[in-house]
Amino acid sequence: MQSQELERVARQIRRRDLQAVFEAGAGHIGGEMSAIDIMTALYFRVLRIYPDQPRHPERDRFVLSKGHTACALYVTLAKRGFFPEEELSTFLQPGSRLNGHPNCNKVPGVETNTGPLGHGLPVAVGMAKAAKLSGAGYHTYVMTGDGEMQEGSNWEAIMAAAQFALNNLTLIIDHNRFQQGAALADTNDIAPLRPKLEAFGWDVSEIDGNRMSEIVPALEKRSERPHCIVAHTNKGHGISFMQDRVDWHHKVPNREQYEIALAELSESN
Template identity: 70%
Template sequence: MDIEQLRRIANGVRRRDLQAVYEAGAGHIGGEMSVIDILTVLYFHTMSVNPEEPLDPKRDRLVLSKGHTALALYIVLAERGFIPRDEISTFLKPYSRLNGHPNRVKVPGVETNTGPLGHGLPVGVGMAKAARLNGDGWRTFVVTGDGEMQEGSNWEAIMAASQFGLDNLTLIIDHNRLQQGARLADTNEIAPLPPKLAAFGWAVEEVDGHDMEQICRALSRDAVTAGRPKCVVAHTNKGQGISFMSDNVAWHHKVPNAEQYKLAMAELEGAVQ
């Protein structure tokens, strides 16, 4: 799949995400918009997965540690064929399996339940270690937020991954510089992230998290350093693609009104012309 196709898929995911948040009256639209390009590359370019066999033992694994952006994952899974596209309209409705945080028991393609921040990377380290013990070649990818990297459990996992030499593990940090209610710099400023990960023995690469070509290169097998886990620090914008949401902390989980929805949809539709 070429770069232009990936861009079009990501734009379609953004539009469906906007619609679903508006109709549900809830969601985490800012962080969803920032991570959609990364998820699109993972599922349509990088990872070896089969929607017809979601539990294939040889599949690559993705852990969406920033589980509050589950809607973005659901839409990408739907576009990839794991769940019906029309099921997105049930998001957050009574008895829907599409809850505010992903559930592996209910949704095909979800590898582990996430929501409490700081849990995804430790789980991912366990997955990568299991693959190593079994002599398997599948890869594990973990997506975290940058605010989430304030959690101490992540740094314990970072130390373990380096100790075990897990070069089949890739951590992608959605570095949009914002967290719930404030900027990262105003809470617990952990940036710059690359030297910290490198100090623990990780191979680190920085990319524009909205540049499909850069993301594809950084996540490819050719970009793996033997014997070292990989961290991709993806510089992104919260609310990417929508002018009044972009880099605006208020849109962590704000819901657009009718006028804002119309404006945002027009901007996203215009971006594919």
């Protein structure tokens, strides 16, 4: 799938995500909008996956470490054929398997349970190491939030990945500059990320993480070392009044805001 078509799919995923959050009355829409372009590129272009065989041993792995943006993953997985799109209407409803954080034992395509931050990268290191041990050819991708990089467990995993020379591992940091309560810079400013990752022995790319023409080549890049993509994104990307506003971390649009946002995300835009 080429960039223009990927952008169209990403718009559709944004619309469906917005609808799901609006209808459920809850979600983490800001961090979903920042990450959706990357997830779209992964599932509709980059990942070698088998939606009808979600546990295929040779599948590429994707771990959404920022598990609170599960809704975006659900929409992407459903659109890619892992489960029926109609099921998205159950998001956060009583008894639904689509809860606020993804469950690998219930939702096809989810690789490991995430939610508490700082968990996905260590698991992804284990996945990549497993491929090295078994000779499997799959590639492992993991996406963290930038605020999430404040968790020390990530840096344990970053050290291990370099030590194990995991050139089959790509870490994507969704660098949208905001965490739940405030800007990263006003909380515990771990930016700039590139020199830190480089100092730990990683190969680092910096891209506009909301620009498909930069996302795809970065995801497809192969390196001798573990690869980190510092993806500069906008929280709430695609919806003007949400963009870069910290309160849209988990705010829910009212009816009027919902209509405006839907219009902004329409096919013609």
